């Protein structure tokens with residue numbers, strides 16, 4: 001599927017859903033000092049598998065982490081679920097956790113486990129809205145894919161290119177906010 005935020009006939013699906021997970025209490029957790037990157041990921045789960053933030057939280061706890069490593073999670077139906085507190089150090093991109101915020105899209109691989117950005121129209125819309133909000137929360141941050149920082153096929157498309165095209169819708173062709 002083409003990396004686009006437009007659904008069929010060019011009509012934008014503006015349905016919006018935000019669900020709070022129970023992982024936000026910053027408490028004694030390490031607060032991130034800088035946010036240089038907004039890093040987009042995929043869950044690496046096959047097309048037929050639909051999971052939510054609770055499942056990802058349990059998978060990350062099985063790795064011995066205190067909780068889900070991502071800050072936001074975007075379900076197949078486009079619902080945005082909150083993970084870690086957005087100001088907490090995450091666990092999602094080795095070498096960059098101290099200076100980035102992590103967003104995970106459900107999906108990202110085909111039946112054979114190969115990277116494939118088959119995300120739903122609602123997910124593209126939700127990612128667009130969420131990324132837009134995050135660029136206002138963290139004004140100096142660049143929008144990138146996991147694989148654009150370290151060797152990885154995640155999330156299966158060029159996030160830099162996607163954001164450059166889509167931020168034009170918001171900011172015009174000024175280069176402003178382009179990664």
Ligand SMILES: [Zn+2]
Pocket residue numbers: 040041042092146147152154155
């Ligand atoms: Zn990733």
